Amino acid sequence: xxxxxxxxxxxxxxxxDNLVVKGINMEIAEKRVTAFMGPSGCGKTTILRxxxxxxxxxxxxxxxxxxxxxxxNINEMEAMIVRRRVGMVFQRPNPFPTMxxxxxxxxxxxxxxxxxxxxxxxxxxxxxxKKVALWEEVKDNLKKRATSLSGxxxxxxxxxxxxxxxxxxxxLDEPTSALDPLSTAKIEDLxxxxxxxxxxxxxxxxMQQAARxxxxxxxFYLGELLEYDDTKxxxxxxxxxxxxxxxxxxxx
Amino acid sequence: xxxxxxxxxxxxxxxxxxxxxxxxxxxxxCLAVVFIILFYLFKMGLGSLNWALxxxxxxxxxxxxxxxxxxxxxxxxxxxxxxxxxxxxxISAGIYLAENRGRKLSDWVALAVDVLxxxxxxxxxxxxxxxxxxxxxxxxxxxGSIALAIMMLPPIIKNTEETLILIPTTLKEASLALGAxxxxxxxxxxxxxxxxxxxxxxxxxxARIAGEVAPLLFTAFGNxxxxxxxxKPVDTIPKVIFTYASSxxxxxxxxxxxxxxxxxxxxxxxxxxxxxxxSRWKVQF
Numbered sequence: 171x172x173x174x175x176x177x178x179x180x181x182x183x184x185x186x187d188n189l190v191v192k193g194i195n196m197e198i199a200e201k202r203v204t205a206f207m208g209p210s211g212c213g214k215t216t217i218l219r220x221x222x223x224x225x226x227x228x229x230x231x232x233x234x235x236x237x238x239x240x241x242x243n244i245n246e247m248e249a250m251i252v253r254r255r256v257g258m259v260f261q262r263p264n265p266f267p268t269m270x271x272x273x274x275x276x277x278x279x280x281x282x283x284x285x286x287x288x289x290x291x292x293x294x295x296x297x298x299x300k301k302v303a304l305w306e307e308v309k310d311n312l313k314k315r316a317t318s319l320s321g322x323x324x325x326x327x328x329x330x331x332x333x334x335x336x337x338x339x340x341x342l343d344e345p346t347s348a349l350d351p352l353s354t355a356k357i358e359d360l361x362x363x364x365x366x367x368x369x370x371x372x373x374x375x376x377m378q379q380a381a382r383x384x385x386x387x388x389x390f391y392l393g394e395l396l397e398y399d400d401t402k403x404x405x406x407x408x409x410x411x412x413x414x415x416x417x418x419x420x421x422x
Numbered sequence: 423x424x425x426x427x428x429x430x431x432x433x434x435x436x437x438x439x440x441x442x443x444x445x446x447x448x449x450x451x452c453l454a455v456v457f458i459i460l461f462y463l464f465k466m467g468l469g470s471l472n473w474a475l476x477x478x479x480x481x482x483x484x485x486x487x488x489x490x491x492x493x494x495x496x497x498x499x500x501x502x503x504x505x506x507x508x509x510x511x512x513i514s515a516g517i518y519l520a521e522n523r524g525r526k527l528s529d530w531v532a533l534a535v536d537v538l539x540x541x542x543x544x545x546x547x548x549x550x551x552x553x554x555x556x557x558x559x560x561x562x563x564x565x566g567s568i569a570l571a572i573m574m575l576p577p578i579i580k581n582t583e584e585t586l587i588l589i590p591t592t593l594k595e596a597s598l599a600l601g602a603x604x605x606x607x608x609x610x611x612x613x614x615x616x617x618x619x620x621x622x623x624x625x626x627x628x629a630r631i632a633g634e635v636a637p638l639l640f641t642a643f644g645n646x647x648x649x650x651x652x653x654k655p656v657d658t659i660p661k662v663i664f665t666y667a668s669s670x671x672x673x674x675x676x677x678x679x680x681x682x683x684x685x686x687x688x689x690x691x692x693x694x695x696x697x698x699x700x701s702r703w704k705v706q707f
């Protein structure tokens with residue numbers, strides 16, 4: 171019923187002498203939501219950044235092993251192509267401050283030098299903003315600076331910016347950790363809506379969030395993948411004792 | 423004596439008062455110096471500001487009147503050309519320093535910028551004389567521009583670097599994560615976000631060189647004619663002030679005061695521009 175879109179083969183990431191991700195083998199299903207869970211410092215974000223090669227911005231970071239997008243090894247692809255096909259939403263909302271709301275949505279096209287006709291742009295902007303349920307709130311203020319929006323709106327704009335590029339995978343690095351509960355709920359609803367059309371990988375510290383929106387949950391501990399299964403199974407009947415302890419709040 | 427002895431407390435309070443008033447007095451004296459200079463300049467220079475000063479060239483020795491049109495034009499040529507040369511180099515170096523902190527090369531570049539800032543302007547003039555004026559066999563406006571461009575680099579580089587460092591890395595990451603190249607990320611995201619600071623660095627650079635005469639003595643040299651060709655020697659306002667102020671003629675002194683006032687008004691204008699644009703172009707992250 172589902173294919174694999176991302177696959178890692180003995181993925182190891184180190185910063186200097188510090189091995190942070192210790193040989194991960196996993197497959198991520200297409201058009202599903204996969205949650206990465208685990209205590210701080212377990213390597214979740216590091217894996218995410220390795221998937222769209224943002225780790226290259228950290229000079230001492232080193233990635234070994236392989237990551238496949240479909241059947242292509244992403245470390246043999248052009249980084250720009252990987253990142254265009256694998257979008258990312260960050261922990262804190264980071265809309266481009268010098269651009270308007272409108273420009274932020276199509277910023278992926280602007281930044282890639284892709285020229286669009288005005289009606290094409292309008293269509294993309296409206297479509298992306300509707301997908302993230304922001305259209306009604308901003309449709310009269312598209313020319314306003316993106317930084318004039320509230321934090322929750324900014325994060326939805328960032329999601330729209332990623333969605334507009336029609337990526338195959340969207341990586342979300344704790345996208346609600348800087349938001350208030352109401353905005354968090356909105357983003358969660360959105361992610362729930364988006365699944366089925368997009369492959370989402372979400373790093374989260376919030377167990378309820380993982381339980382609510384994800385199909386599969388991976389539990390990491392000290393750089394190792396301890397448990398990876400359907401979310402329901404992980405939460406109701408974890409195989410690993412550490413997972414059980416974590417989800418029952420005994421550590422983490 | 424206990425630690426909270428009332429007498430020592432009083433002593434400390436008195437010391438505090440002395441310190442506070444000293445800070446106030448010294449700050450005020452610095453302000454006063456600026457006002458005294460400005461007052462004197464206006465008093466001496468305002469009278470010589472007339473249409474002839476802006477519209478005529480110098481008169482031969484002995485005749486009164488005349489102006490410094492040739493020097494105003496010369497200064498504009500030299501300064502504009504210097505700015506055009508310095509901005510791309512300075513901003514690039516600033517970007518490099520901001521993006522490559524902690525690397526060996528960037529440490530060396532940063533050190534070089536600091537040293538460059540400390541090199542006396544006359545030395546830069548001499549070096550450009552040897553590098554450019556001697557091989558080409560003539561004084562020229564553009565050789566003066568090169569000397570001044572070198573002097574402009576430190577403020578431009580430092581302001582660019584300091585501005586770019588303050589831009590959150592998450593913005594750069596957001597742009598790269600959309601598949602943007604480093605070039606486009608820099609041009610479309612980083613530089614626009616830092617435009618206020620970078621622009622003020624450039625203006626500070628212009629203000630720094632506008633009044634320089636030492637590096638021009640060996641390069642742009644001087645020329646009583648009205649010249650628009652940057653390959654020829656030109657007069658500049660600071661050079662005219664230098665020549666006229668050290669002459670024995672009253673009328674020339676008058677023109678020197680006028681030139682000084684023009685120069686200072688120009689600097690005040692630049693500072694006002696910085697203030698306006700820094701607040702207008704302030705980017706909220």
